[in-house]
Amino acid sequence: xxxAMLDAMEVPSHSRQLLLQLNTQRTKxxxxxxxxxxxxxxFRAHKNILAASSAYLKSxxxxxxxxxxxxxxxxxxIFRLILDFIYTGRLADCEPGGEQSLGAVLAAASYLQIxxxxxxxxxxxxxxxxxxxxxxxxxxxxxxRGLRAATPVIQACYSGTPRPVDLPPVEPAAPLNTQCGxxxxxxxxxxxxxxxxxxxxxxxxxxxxxxxxxKKSPTGPSAQxxxxxxxxxxxxxxxxxxxxxDSPPVSxxxxxxxxxxxxDSPPGGEPGGHPHAADPFRGTPPCAEPPLPRxxxxxxxxxxxxxxPLGPYLDEAEAEKELEREEKGExxxxxxxxxxxxxxxxxxxxxxxxxxxxxxxxxxxxxDALDRYCNHLGYEPESLGDxxxxxxxxxxxxxxxxxxxxxxxxxxEEELYHKAAAEQAVPFLDKGGPGLGDILRPYRxxxxxxxxKDPATLRQHEKTHWLTRPYPCTICGKKFTQxxxxxxxxxxxxxxxxxxxxxxxMRFTRQYRLTEHMRIHSGEKPYECQVCGGKFAQQRNxxxxxxxxxxxxxxxxxxxxxxxxxxxxxxxxxxxxxxQEKAAELLSHTSHFLSDPKAMESLYPLAKFTAEHLGLSQDxxxxxxxxxxxxxxxxARTIERYSPP
DNA sequence: CTGGGGAGGGGGCCC
DNA sequence: CGGGCCCCCTCCCCA
Numbered sequence: 001x002x003x004a005m006l007d008a009m010e011v012p013s014h015s016r017q018l019l020l021q022l023n024t025q026r027t028k029x030x031x032x033x034x035x036x037x038x039x040x041x042x043f044r045a046h047k048n049i050l051a052a053s054s055a056y057l058k059s060x061x062x063x064x065x066x067x068x069x070x071x072x073x074x075x076x077x078i079f080r081l082i083l084d085f086i087y088t089g090r091l092a093d094c095e096p097g098g099e100q101s102l103g104a105v106l107a108a109a110s111y112l113q114i115x116x117x118x119x120x121x122x123x124x125x126x127x128x129x130x131x132x133x134x135x136x137x138x139x140x141x142x143x144x145r146g147l148r149a150a151t152p153v154i155q156a157c158y159s160g161t162p163r164p165v166d167l168p169p170v171e172p173a174a175p176l177n178t179q180c181g182x183x184x185x186x187x188x189x190x191x192x193x194x195x196x197x198x199x200x201x202x203x204x205x206x207x208x209x210x211x212x213x214x215k216k217s218p219t220g221p222s223a224q225x226x227x228x229x230x231x232x233x234x235x236x237x238x239x240x241x242x243x244x245x246d247s248p249p250v251s252x253x254x255x256x257x258x259x260x261x262x263x264d265s266p267p268g269g270e271p272g273g274h275p276h277a278a279d280p281f282r283g284t285p286p287c288a289e290p291p292l293p294r295x296x297x298x299x300x301x302x303x304x305x306x307x308x309p310l311g312p313y314l315d316e317a318e319a320e321k322e323l324e325r326e327e328k329g330e331x332x333x334x335x336x337x338x339x340x341x342x343x344x345x346x347x348x349x350x351x352x353x354x355x356x357x358x359x360x361x362x363x364x365x366x367x368d369a370l371d372r373y374c375n376h377l378g379y380e381p382e383s384l385g386d387x388x389x390x391x392x393x394x395x396x397x398x399x400x401x402x403x404x405x406x407x408x409x410x411x412x413e414e415e416l417y418h419k420a421a422a423e424q425a426v427p428f429l430d431k432g433g434p435g436l437g438d439i440l441r442p443y444r445x446x447x448x449x450x451x452x453k454d455p456a457t458l459r460q461h462e463k464t465h466w467l468t469r470p471y472p473c474t475i476c477g478k479k480f481t482q483x484x485x486x487x488x489x490x491x492x493x494x495x496x497x498x499x500x501x502x503x504x505x506m507r508f509t510r511q512y513r514l515t516e517h518m519r520i521h522s523g524e525k526p527y528e529c530q531v532c533g534g535k536f537a538q539q540r541n542x543x544x545x546x547x548x549x550x551x552x553x554x555x556x557x558x559x560x561x562x563x564x565x566x567x568x569x570x571x572x573x574x575x576x577x578x579x580q581e582k583a584a585e586l587l588s589h590t591s592h593f594l595s596d597p598k599a600m601e602s603l604y605p606l607a608k609f610t611a612e613h614l615g616l617s618q619d620x621x622x623x624x625x626x627x628x629x630x631x632x633x634x635x636a637r638t639i640e641r642y643s644p645p
Numbered sequence: 646c647t648g649g650g651g652a653g654g655g656g657g658c659c660c
Numbered sequence: 661c662g663g664g665c666c667c668c669c670t671c672c673c674c675a
Binding site: 655 | 666675
């Protein structure tokens with residue numbers, strides 16, 4: 001298909017070489033300057049290339065680095081084909097079901113205003129005898145029932161959507177965009193996304209960066225309706241991996257890419273402050289050891305995120321051979337490579353149900369455990385043979401002190417877990433009897449004395465003490481202690497705002513924001529300042545308002561306590577699991593409390609806690625506490641609320 | 646110009 | 661795992 005173009009050049013290989021380089025750069029993310037969001041899939045590309053190929057995309061990339069495409073016009077799988085076409089001049093074969101996919105590509109290419117691809121699709125359809133039929137009313141691109149309703153999550157950041165110039169009417173019907181369904185099916189079941197889309201797993205496929213970041217996760221209508229005979233040979237008929245609730249699709253492959261990106265970043269360094277250094281897409285020298293392809297596609301994802309070796313992307317024969325090799329699970333013949341450690345979903349979270357054996361000498365092989373932590377911590381195991389850093393307790397070796405430290409930390413975390421489990425059996429054991437906090441929150445963190453109502457929350461909290469946050473953002477590298485926080489963060493990268501205001505159409509990333517926002521329309525101001533009576537629609541603004549009162553120099557400020565008392569208020573609120581602003585709220589209810597000896601007794605744990613945090617003696621802390629009426633009020637309220645009558 | 650309020654948005658983290 | 665809430669930063673508007 002590209003022969004005509006190539007023949008016109010004095011150096012016929014020029015365009016080919018150029019495209020090959022560009023596509024290679026794309027697969028590495030090198031110099032990619034735009035992200036295209038299609039439904040819940042994410043693609044990276046170069047603005048110049050898109051602008052040179054698509055009039056529509058050209059109009060978008062001028063203003064935005066993040067493009068949200070109308071998923072009713074182009075699905076992730078179709079866009080993958082189109083992106084591949086843009087970078088290779090080839091439209092991957094779509095058999096079986098090829099005509100329908102071709103129709104979808106034609107529709108999308110028309111929508112995106114890519115005349116060359118439109119012509120190519122028409123040509124192919126004519127060759128297969130389908131195009132006339134198509135013109136007779138065959139709708140080539142149909143989206144699944146429920147797709148529209150299920151995915152109102154992406155706010156288009158463009159306006160004036162160009163209409164397709166040569167497009168049969170789009171009508172909602174049964175999905176032909178099967179791979180889109182695969183994405184959702186995988187995502188909704190917590191398994192990694194299948195990255196291939198409509199492509200056979202050739203190496204020139206567009207970077208499969210599928211993310212399900214929708215809040216209202218689609219139900220996977222396409223997958224449910226997908227006739228199995230449309231699946232490509234070698235394609236899994238179900239989501240590639242069994243569903244793992246502890247590993248949503250965002251994590252597996254992308255974390256692997258992240259791991260690669262962190263290969264040479266300073267160990268232990270916090271990437272949040274320098275996102276560029278942590279950018280997993282940044283250009284780095286090609287890796288000398290590409291991983292072995294994996295049938296489930298996650299390896300492809302990793303390969304893209306990391307360093308895809310130069311390959312004969314445009315050579316169909318080679319690609320077919322490559323496909324055969326991949327299907328057979330063989331290594332590429334030219335450069336047999338060691339297998340990259342599997343990025344199984346449970347690898348990503350060493351504290352899950354399988355974690356008991358990771359630090360134990362009876363668990364899986366040291367290599368397995370190491371792989372787990374290598375992935376977890378973002379290291380590569382190239383130097384497994386040089387495990388000079390040995391963990392004394394378990395005897396495992398690690399190639400770097402950082403990995404050893406992380407491993408030791410895992411030991412500690414495991415011990416914490418068992419300790420918490422032991423305390424679960426006898427929550428008040430060895431604590432001098434149940435105090436106030438113990439009654440309410442028997443599960444105490446051994447690192448900071450915070451306490452919780454249930455062990456799962458304690459486990460969750462304990463992650464905040466880990467040196468290595470286990471959930472990195474694959475776009476900016478920022479790490480999080482909770483997976484949900486990370487995925488929420490990812491949504492902010494992608495501009496996904498699932499929650500829309502019915503009144504004004506404004507969209508929000510979180511339900512809570514929408515709830516707050518709706519008070520603008522309703523006029524409701526439920527938060528009232530106890531000092532001046534001012535009312536606020538948002539609690540945070542009341543809080544900032546109260547700070548203004550507290551800082552008032554005229555003496556009428558109600559919260560004129562020294563800073564240390566506020567610090568203690570916060571610490572105590574943490575200790576009791578109460579909210580800090582409750583202290584300010586309760587300032588007026590304090591006097592009676594000091595006369596209650598039982599309540600005073602309850603202050604001693606607080607005094608101890610405060611003393612530990614402020615470096616005071618316990619007696620001194622108790623004395624300071626006695627001068628901080630809001631702390632007493634807090635305790636009093638708590639006692640009133642929870643003590644038996 | 647400045648202070649205060651309104652509001653958008655991100656991260657932490659408990660439930 | 662998502663919801664909900666809290667805290668913070670920030671920007672904008674306005675008196």
